[in-house]
């Protein structure tokens with residue numbers, strides 16, 4: 336059974352290719368973070384190696400092993416920021432191993448499948464090494480590249496892949512799925528669906544694990560604190576954030592994304608468009624703060640927050656980026 340929700344078009348495409356025996360050697364799954372790219376890639380690996388007549392069955396020995404990441408022919412290459420915060424790219428050494436094993440026949444299944452997560456982080460040398468393998472692919476090998484930004488991949492890699500784009504799922508569909516699948520209240524489903532902005536993977540993780548939403552709320556509260564802070568307190572908070580970035584980059588990217596949404600919500604609330612806000616759980620805070628921050632200040636801090644995220648990803652000094660951002664976040668207007 337295909338486990339990805341709301342991506343019927345992509346699934347049909349893959350299903351037809353499987354039925355007609357027209358499997359491409361390289362696929363590129365594109366789409367925003369938490370949309371289901373990894374789930375779909377693992378499902379594809381199952382479908383290619385499934386032992387039953389309607390793949391992926393999800394229950395045969397192969398499907399189960401792939402679900403448990405213990406199938407000898409399915410390899411996931413992923414740069415885990417938490418394992419090694421110094422690493423910012425997928426290097427040539429890891430890819431050399433992949434290219435070497437790509438030349439061997441499947442060990443226990445029908446296809447050797449290599450899933451390259453966050454393929455935009457492949458180093459130039461690693462990309463070039465892979466290029467040689469995907470130009471003349473050995474039989475029974477399938478590469479599946481995943482990315483949220485295909486413009487950062489080597490164009491020659493993109494051109495050799497069949498590109499499958501995963502789209503944001505309509506919010507109403509996310510809400511309906513959550514209500515039907517989890518024992519949570521309709522209000523909760525609605526909130527999570529809105530916060531997910533159609534990234535169904537995020538909604539599922541938030542429905543299954545309370546800590547996802549708590550982290551999100553803590554992030555928004557931090558921003559509200561900073562808005563109330565003076566310059567000295569802002570620089571102290573910036574130092575904390577820079578230290579956190581060194582330990583866990585993804586958590587900082589995720590928080591900046593939450594901030595961007597909250598700042599946009601403040602702007603929308605100030606414009607009288609409250610019905611469009613994402614952070615419906617902070618409605619009272621939005622109502623109160625939006626009257627105390629100037630429009631131009633808000634607009635500037637939205638673009639500063641966006642730029643900070645881009646600069647961090649491009650390896651600009653984290654301390655510099657964070658100091659600059661924290662000093663430029665909106666200031667509460669002095670009440671008269």
Ligand SMILES: [Zn+2]
Pocket residue numbers: 381384385386387390391392393394395396397398
């Ligand atoms: Zn199966």
